[in-house]
Amino acid sequence: MPDKWPDGYSAESATRYLRSKDITPQGLANFSEVFTSHDFSEKVYLPNRNEFLYELLLERMSNLKNRDFRTNETLWKVLIRCFRDLVEAKAHRVVRSVKYTEIIVETAKEIAWDETLQSEGLISSFVESVNLGLEYSCLQLGGDQSVGLLSNMLKCSIALFERSSADTARSILTSAIELYHLSNGAVSGFGRKTLELFLKQCLQSILKLWEKDIGQPLQDSLDEVVLKTVYCLDLRDKLATNLTHLAGSDVAITHLFEIGLDHSDVETSEKLYTAFAATFPASSCVFLQIICDRSLIFSANFLPSIIESFLENSTSNCEGIRVCLQKSPELAPTYASQILALVGKNGTEVSEELCQTILSLILKGYAVSRQFTSFLDLWSIALGSSETADLVEKVISGDEFVRIIGNELVLLSLTQLRSLLRGLKLSIDINGPSRANQLPIRALMEGFVPSVSGCLDLTKEKMVNSHIDLLANDLKFILEVDSGSDDLWRTKYLFLTVYDFTTMIPHWEAAVKVMLKSKAKCEHFFYCMFRIREEVEYDIGKLFSKYLKFLTSETDNHSLINVAINRWIVVFDQLMSDDELEKFVAIVFKSKINLSSIFENPLALELPRLSSRIISNIIKLAGDASKSEQVLGLIDLIPLDGYFRRQRESLINALSELSISIGVARSIDRLLQIPTFRSKIEADVNEILRIVSAAESSSKKIVLAVFEKIWTHHCRQSTEAQSQLYITKMFETLEEGLAKQKKKKILAVGSSSLAEVTLVVISKSAMLGTSYSSELTRVSKVMFDAIGSQLHKPEKLTEEQVVWLLSSLFLFSEEPDFPEVAGTVTNSLVKKTELTFNIKKKLFAIHSVSASTKHLMAMFLALGEESDSLDEDLGVSLSGHLTRLSAQSHLKAFNYLVHSLQDVQTEDLANYVSLVVAFWSTAHKADAVNEYHGLVAQSLSTLIPALDQMSGHVVLKLLEGLKTLTSSRTWLVAQYSLELILAASFKVGISLELYGHLHAEIIYLALTQVLSNVFLFNRFRLSNRYHVVVASLRPLLKPLFYSKDSTHISVAFSKKCALAFQRLVSNLCEPPSNSNFPRQNGTQSSLSAPATVMKGVLRNHLPIFLLNYIHLTTTRSVSKQVKDQLEASMYVVLDVLSPNELILVSASLDSAGRSTFRGLTENYRKFGKWKDE
Structure with missing residues (x-):
């Protein structure tokens, strides 16, 4: 049949062709397009054409033996068009065919299981058909059919997500969820068997979909589906059984658990955990953490039963025990011994951090249960037992654990502490010092330290301080116990730190004798001796040599070196000999610590003997190119006045020998801020020329700045012999160097080192006066001619070279021939090269010298x-x-x-x-x-109406000009101009949102500066204009607040803007008593009189501003970083207002505003009002 309907064909022939058994899916699709066309309807009369075609398509597509019709994308589109036409014709009976449902169900199955059919076009048409069926109730599905269709649609969605067809995947998922809600509705929902079938066929797919990026709305919808199926009352008794067939990621299974937990009471939550933990034992700790994080009060045996199950399990889970103890630490005393044994047994599987946490929770449990002394017994036994596992022993004797014990230990009663100390002293006397009898004393001393440092709350501090005073005699024995153990010496050191020396004077002599006789060579032995030397004078010379030997053997111990730097450098600086101090600093530099940590102690640079040796070692390091980056970092940490001149000289010389990178150049530049006049680059002309020539391209600009500093320093003292010699030598070298080269070679590559140095000399020699005028003229003439000659033939020059040459030419703007050369150069560039914007800018600068x-x-x-x-x-x-x-x-x-x-x-x-x-x-x-x-006022009155048409950067430029007008150019501003500036400020303030996030904050800051200048330098013109001033502040106040529908909140969260506003209000409300006010008879009768008058005038208008602030506070939100500054600015306003005006403000407020105002005034009285001592 033809694609277009010709004359002579009949309805009979068309219908016969459509019913033909030989017609192909594509043929049917093509002819259906013609059959439904306007051309066909005009030439052939066929009533119910759409109904005929719709039923024919259903018949063809429902044929189970031939799926080609069901999988033809064009046929689906025709079917959808027929469906819509029939709906418009209100032929609902026709569209609600059973075959429509069969087609949907069968197609979903085929698409889900055949990847070749998962094209976006076919699936989109299928989804649209499903949606039409749902919309017009055409899907006649039984329970099992619904579940099967849902299952296949979910599988199809998963496949599409995996093929990165996310939009199509979400569309079919959306339809599946709508189908579920229709099938499992409130009127005729799924029965028990259908629900079980749903869980078997669909839940696994839902778990997989949770792992995809389906979006929050679909996530919430799937959560609701799961809640109404998995956790419905009908299936709650079979929850464990229904979970057994599931397999999903930890994230998906955890989410499934959380959904059930969110809608369960305590009893059900416990059952949920039991079911999930039994089915997914690997995630049991995750489930336990989730359920314990809820505010639930569990049944008495819930957590104990879980702990017991963990203890009995051969593959025990210590993480689960941690969670249980965190939730209920009072369970610890019951299971402490078993838990310690379990942790020790599984030491290789338990991290030190987890072990530390579990043992800390056990300690907390004993403390909560008021059985802390029992814990001390358990701790002492574990410390002294050879059966204690290595990991457990490491943790219970570790510094952190001892500190935790100490924090609890100091809370015991005085009687309990004395009893404990007597027992420990007896143990030491009988058995000698050991960890079991030393660590409890050290723990007690650790608990005392925060009180001495003032880190405890007042109540606790008072009690602990009382213990410290009353236990002094009970603890003093520890000073006379001798041992090589660092634990013991650490305890002694803590004792010496906690107790005041005047309290223990009778014991020092005996204690020092014992300590000096000790053969201990441990860290805290030395600290004890240093601590005593801080208070009691004795010969410490021999001790330093021992300490330095000890330190040399421990150079890999970073903490040892850091303690020495942070705690003892004052003792070392004052008491060590020069050799010993030199050796100490050398040890520090040889160690592997981060050398910048030396300067974390500010005293390191305030002790002259020490700092000198530190800098000397840095200079030695500077000679090693491999350590240049480290050296540069150290140089930046030392202030310039921390160096001796010779040290800076040596350091500059060492850096000059390195490759001149950006970092090296910057360090040299910084060191030369104070000249030495002795370093090679300051004294030797050839050396600076070498460095400029050797500098990397990225650092060339900084190196030239270095030379500029050097040259300027010499020019400033050009009468000194040394500088005269340098300047003379520089001119001789430059003249000689320039003479050796022809004009075209002076700038052979556009910017040779010799030329660059020469240009610096020419541009920075004004301070020389006429002393070297002839030399300067000769050098300038050579360079001027060379630059002009080069620019006359610019064909072979790059844009960068042309720009550099033009910049250099501008330096000679005072030359008589400059206008002529500038014109010639311009003509050459116009004719022979492309004028880029950068070149045009330089030409503009050159012509700015002589052009009209x-x-x-x-x-x-x-x-x-x-x-x-x-x-x-x-x-x-x-x-x-x-x-x-x-x-x-x-x-x-x-x-x-x-x-x-x-x-x-x-x-x-x-x-x-x-x-x-x-x-x-x-x-x-x-x-x-x-x-x-007149001209300033006219320019302002012309620009202000155009503010709405200006972009953010243009407004900012205008504000910069206004800042100049209102500060350094106040003589240009008449009264009318000042009022125009206030009007412009108001207009910019109310339009802040128009300038975008990029400019809003900068414009806001500039605007506050303009108004501050008005208040500070032009206040005498504001006496009868304060109503305009206060009005101009309101647009600046509002942006500091935000609401839910705010579209522009960059200012509202800017602390800089809030501080600027606070300064602005302060400048307004605290007028300076200076010459900005008119004087009578040449003097002021009182310095404060004008300020008082101005405050009196201002007071009439500030209540409106305060009311505006209170209104914004009650109707909008303010960020935390802005609130404090806003309140501080209001305190300044309250300083100005009288009690009567405050009463007026309060009377003008509603209840919410009055409450806010009351809080503001109360805070003002507490924190904002000046109080005399």
């Missing part, structure tokens, strides 16, 4: 159109030209510009704003002040 102002402004506007944003270089060149103008020429040019503003187009605003700001900042204070007043 009108011509230069025209060039500025033309170049501004080529730049995406306001170019700073152009502005600098323009300002330089305007500064050189006479007052009359400047005024004339400004007048021309202001009159040109009337016809400015929106796209040119940025450039005109730059021009206006440049004229503001370069105006000459002359007799024509009134003319300037």
Whole structure:
């Protein structure tokens, strides 16, 4: 049959062809398109055409023996179109055919199990058909059919997710969920058997879908499906059985558990855990953590039974025991011994961190149960037992665990502590010192330390301090016990730290004798001796040599070195000999610690003997190129005044020998902020030339800055013999070097080292005066000619070289021939090279020297159109030209510009704003002040209406100009101009949201600075304008608050903006008593009188501002980082207002506002109001 219906064909022939058994799926699809076309309906009369085709398609597609019709994407589209046409014709009876349901069910099965059919087009048509069936109730499904269809649709969705067809996968998943809700509705829901079938066929797929990125709405919908099926009352008794066939990721299984837990009471939650733990034992700890994190009060035997099951299990789970003890630490005393044995048994599988946590929880359990003394017995037994596992012993004798015990130990009664100490002393006397009898004493001392440091709350600190005082005599015996054990000496050191020496004076002599006779060589033995030497004078010389030997043998012990640096360097600096101190610093530098940690102790640079040796070792390191990065980091940590001059000289020389990278150049530059005049690069001309030549391209700019510093330092003391010799030698070297090269070779690569140094000398020799004028003239002449010659033939130069040459040419702007050379160079560049924007900028700078102002402004506007944003270089060149103008020429040019503003187009605003700001900042204070007043006011009145059309960076440029006007150019601002500035500030403030997140914060800060300048430098003009001032503050206050529907909150979360607002309000409310106020008879009668008058006028308007703040506080939210600054600014306002005005504010508020106001005033009285001592 043809694609287009010809004349002469009949309805009979068409229907006969459609019913033909030989028709192919594609043939049927193609002819169906023609059959439903407008052309067919005009030429052939066939009533119920759509009904005929719809039933024919259903018949063909429902044929189970030939799936080709069901899997043809075009046929599905025709079927959907027929369906919609029949629905529009209200033929609902026709569309609700049983075959429609059969097609949907069978197609879902085929797509789910055959990857070749999982095309996005076919699935999209299938999903649309399912949705139509759901919408018009055409799917006549039984329970089993519904489950089967759901299962296949879920499988299909999973397959699509795995093939990265996420959108199509989500669409079929959405339809499946809607089908579930229709099938398992409130009226005719799934029966018990159907639910069990659903769990067997669908739940596994749901678990897999949870692992995909299905989106939160679909996630929530699947959660609801699971809740109504897996956890329904009918199946709760078979939950464990229904879980057995599941296999999924830990995340999916955990989520399944959480869904049930969220909607269960305590009893059901316990059963849920039991079922899941039995089915998925590998995740039992995860389930236990989840259920224990809930605020549930478990039955008495729930957690004990879990602990017992873990203890009985050969593959025990210590993590599960941790969770149980964390939830109910009071269970610890019952199972402590078994848990210790279990942890020790599984030591290789248990991390030290987990072991530490479990044992800490056991300790807590004993403390909570008021059985702490029993725990001490258990701890002592474990410490003294040879059967204690290595891991357990390591933890229970570790520093952290001992500190935890100490924190609890100090809370025992005085009687209990004395009894404990008597027992420990007896044990030491009989058995000698051991861990079992030393560590409890050390734990007690560790518990005392926070009290001495003031780290405890007052109540606890008072009790502990009482224990410290009353137990002094009971503890003093520990000082006279001798042992090589570091544990014992550490206990002694803690004792010496906790107790005041004046309290123990009778015992020092005997204690020191015992300690000096000791042959101990452990860390804390030395600390004890150093501590005693801080208070009691004795000969410590021999001890230092022993300590240094000990330190040398422990150079890999980072903590030992760090303690020495952080705690004992004052003792070392004052008492060590020069050799000993030198050896100590050498040991530190040879150790593997991070050397920057030396300077974490600020005293390291305040002790002259020590700091000198540290810097000497850094200088030695600087000679090793492999350690250059480390050295550079150390150099930056030392302030310049921390070096002796010779040390800086040596360090600069050492760095000069390295490869001149950015880091090396920056360090040299920093060291030369204070000159030495003795280092090689400061004294030897050839050395600096070598370094400039050898510098990497990335560091060349910094190296030239280094030379500029050196040259400037010598020029400043050019009368000194040393500097005279250097300057003379520099000119001789430059003249000799330039003479050896032809003009075209001086700048052979665009920027040779010799040329760069010469240009620095030419540009920075003003301080030399006429002393070296002839030498400077000769060098300048050679360079000027060379640059001009090079630029006359720019064909072979790169853009970068041309830009550099033009920048260099600008340095010679005072030369008589400069205008002529500039013109020639410009013509050459225009004819022989492409003028990029960067080249044009440099040409603009060159022409700014001699061009007319009108011509230069025209060039500025033309170049501004080529730049995406306001170019700073152009502005600098323009300002330089305007500064050189006479007052009359400047005024004339400004007048021309202001009159040109009337016809400015929106796209040119940025450039005109730059021009206006440049004229503001370069105006000459002359007799024509009134003319300037008029021009400034006219320029402001023209620009302010255009603020709405300005982008953020243009507004920022205008605000920068206003800052200049209101600070250093106040003589340009008349009363009318000041009011225009306030109006502009108000308009920018209410339009902050228009400038985007990128500019809003910067504009806000600039705006506060403009208004602060107005308040500080122009207050005398505001006496009758405070209502306008307060109005201009309101737009700045509102952005600091935000609401749920706020679209622009960058300012609301900016602490910088809040601080700027606080300063602004302070400047307004605390007027300075200085010369900004008019004086009478040349003097002020009282310094505070004008300020008092101004505050009195301001007081009339501040209540409105305060009311505005309270309204925003009650209706909007404020971020934490902004709130404190806002309240502080309101305290300043409250300082100004009188009690009567505060009563007026309170009376103007509703109940919510009054409550806020009351809280503000109470905080003001507590924290904001000045209180005399």
